[in-house]
Amino acid sequence: MKLIKIAVALSVGLMTGTASAEVPYQFIAKQYTEVLGRAPDQSGWTYYANGFSTSGCSQAMLRQYGRQFYQSNEFASRGYNASEKVVVAYRGILSREPSASEVGYWVTQLQNGIPWMTVVDNFFNNSEFASLVSRICMGRDYSANGGRPYVITSSRDQATLQQQLYTNGVVVLNPQEVVYLTSTLYIPVGALLTTRDAVDANQTARFGRLVRDRTFNGPLVELRGTMDKVWVDGQGGRLTSSSSVADNTVTAMQGTIQNSRLSDPAGWTNLQAPEWCTGPVTIANNLITGYANPHSGVGGWADGLSIACSGSTARYNSIIDATDVGIIVFSRQSSAGWSGTNIVARNNTVIAAGRSAYAGLAFDAGHQDGADFTGSYIQDNLLWTSPLQHFDIALTMGTNPWDWGMGANATAIRNGSGSLRNTVHLGIVVDGMLNATVLENNFSPVGVNTGIPCPQNSGVSAHFSPSPGHATGNIQGPTSNMTVHGCMYHP
Numbered sequence: 186m187k188l189i190k191i192a193v194a195l196s197v198g199l200m201t202g203t204a205s206a207e208v209p210y211q212f213i214a215k216q217y218t219e220v221l222g223r224a225p226d227q228s229g230w231t232y233y234a235n236g237f238s239t240s241g242c243s244q245a246m247l248r249q250y251g252r253q254f255y256q257s258n259e260f261a262s263r264g265y266n267a268s269e270k271v272v273v274a275y276r277g278i279l280s281r282e283p284s285a286s287e288v289g290y291w292v293t294q295l296q297n298g299i300p301w302m303t304v305v306d307n308f309f310n311n312s313e314f315a316s317l318v319s320r321i322c323m324g325r326d327y328s329a330n331g332g333r334p335y336v337i338t339s340s341r342d343q344a345t346l347q348q349q350l351y352t353n354g355v356v357v358l359n360p361q362e363v364v365y366l367t368s369t370l371y372i373p374v375g376a377l378l379t380t381r382d383a384v385d386a387n388q389t390a391r392f393g394r395l396v397r398d399r400t401f402n403g404p405l406v407e408l409r410g411t412m413d414k415v416w417v418d419g420q421g422g423r424l425t426s427s428s429s430v431a432d433n434t435v436t437a438m439q440g441t442i443q444n445s446r447l448s449d450p451a452g453w454t455n456l457q458a459p460e461w462c463t464g465p466v467t468i469a470n471n472l473i474t475g476y477a478n479p480h481s482g483v484g485g486w487a488d489g490l491s492i493a494c495s496g497s498t499a500r501y502n503s504i505i506d507a508t509d510v511g512i513i514v515f516s517r518q519s520s521a522g523w524s525g526t527n528i529v530a531r532n533n534t535v536i537a538a539g540r541s542a543y544a545g546l547a548f549d550a551g552h553q554d555g556a557d558f559t560g561s562y563i564q565d566n567l568l569w570t571s572p573l574q575h576f577d578i579a580l581t582m583g584t585n586p587w588d589w590g591m592g593a594n595a596t597a598i599r600n601g602s603g604s605l606r607n608t609v610h611l612g613i614v615v616d617g618m619l620n621a622t623v624l625e626n627n628f629s630p631v632g633v634n635t636g637i638p639c640p641q642n643s644g645v646s647a648h649f650s651p652s653p654g655h656a657t658g659n660i661q662g663p664t665s666n667m668t669v670h671g672c673m674y675h676p
Contacts, residue, residue: 207242211540214505219276220277221260263388263390271283285337331477361391392445404436409439433453434450440466443467453487459494460516465495468490468499475506478508492515493514505536514558515548527560531562535566545628567600586639591618592619611641
């Protein structure tokens with residue numbers, strides 16, 4: 186951002202912009218994730234959506250509603266210093282990373298006594314934000330490439346961090362530290378990587394950040410120990426145009442990832458717990474955002490969580506704008522037998538705010554027949570979409586909508602939308618799953634044609650017949666006997 190003197194910025198006021206009746210849904214989501222470090226709650230989401238719907242979307246209204254986040258008691262409770270506040274403003278308002286000189290300028294202004302909200306108003310009033318307004322007010326994705334994070338406070342090279350992880354047991358990143366990664370970073374059994382002075386999951390602007398700095402064929406992080414209050418940044422918006430192959434952001438072989446942030450994978454998922462894992466994985470209370478990943482086109486879409494490691498749990502995670510599947514549980518055959526058993530994905534939130542997804546929740550047999558999901562549950566999760574985005578399928582039990590393979594014994598119960606709605610092409614699909622348990626799920630669906638060549642049904646679709654059917658079990662009704670096979674793609 187060009188450094189505009191505060192007195193001048195305030196004297197010219199808002200740049201010229203046109204009002205719009207559209208609701209800036211992704212902008213609302215970003216104020217929650219970038220400013221407060223959490224997903225929107227449903228009451229807050231409704232308040233801001235209704236406000237914009239009534240008042241229209243313009244630079245003035247974006248400032249009016251947006252500044253409420255920066256002056257809130259909740260934001261003040263984060264305890265951010267001047268540098269952390271400035272980074273929040275750049276990411277939340279201008280949707281990009283600041284340079285070190287930009288941060289330094291505004292930190293000096295704050296230290297010299299300029300009020301915080303005067304700085305916030307300067308961001309909302311300037312020409313750079315004005316250039317984003319029309320895109321923001323479309324209510325969809327905007328400004329996907331936030332740029333390469335600069336070193337604001339400190340950095341260490343990858344080799345140094347890797348050696349510390351192998352030898353020290355506990356490794357503490359400095360607040361806002363940036364570590365650029367050009368190959369996989371390994372967190373071994375018994376090691377803990379965390380951030381100094383970060384006390385909870387919501388202080389994401391304080392977290393030390395692991396940043397993918399080039400594409401390579403492998404995960405950014407391979408986890409066997411513990412990661413707590415760390416930001417893993419896949420840089421998908423900046424790097425996916427490369428001809429090199431990138432993989433997922435985190436491969437969790439065993440251990441725990443908690444209270445952390447994962448963002449913008451340059452590969453097919455934010456986090457994979459694969460069938461060749463060496464022990465159960467605990468995935469808890471993480472914020473996962475996919476603002477840079479497209480939903481359609483030639484590749485680039487990504488899951489929120491992709492779990493095939495038996496005995497793993499995913500609880501209290503928030504996933505916003507994952508563009509393939511929000512949470513997907515796989516079962517695949519390995520040397521030890523079938524993976525995918527005793528996996529629990531529970532009490533998570535999946536939101537399509539500014540980008541759509543192929544599915545909100547899914548069980549996937551992974552190109553194999555006989556996949557066993559015994560003891561695996563997708564349960565008590567909360568899903569909703571903005572009216573402008575969709576899940577092609579809210580919940581799919583089985584692989585057949587996009588591929589082949591037959592699974593058995595999966596359970597999905599009490600997943601729903603709370604007080605909001607889900608825009609869907611298909612509500613619940615059971616096609617490729619025998620002995621399924623599908624009960625008490627309520628997605629409050631709004632049926633639309635999302636452009637996929639599948640039959641449309643916002644209710645429950647199950648492939649019971651003709652024989653042999655691809656759906657059996659205890660399946661909530663009313664159901665429609667439909668084949669949903671091989672049609673899950675956008676032409």
